[in-house]
Amino acid sequence: MEFNEKNGGTFEEAAAARxxxxxxxxxxxxxxxxxxxxxHALARSSR
Incomplete structure (x- = not known):
């Protein structure tokens, strides 16, 4: 939240971007x- 506030973003914008x-x-x-x-499964089944 602190990062968003310092950079002028909102929680909603950050959540949407994430x-x-x-x-x-x-x-x-x-x-x-x-x-x-x-x-991996095929390699194990051919042992």
Whole structure:
């Protein structure tokens, strides 16, 4: 809150920006993480 006040932002703006950044990150990274899990599972099943 102190950072927002010092920089002229509101809590609502900060929350919206964080939500957008998190959503973007999750949209990009989730498929890569799922593929990594699948590779690991397939490697273990072929032992």
């Amino acid at each position: 939500q957008a950044a998190s959503g973007d990150h999750n949209r990009r990274e989730t498929p890569l993480f799922a593929a990594s899990i699948a590779r």
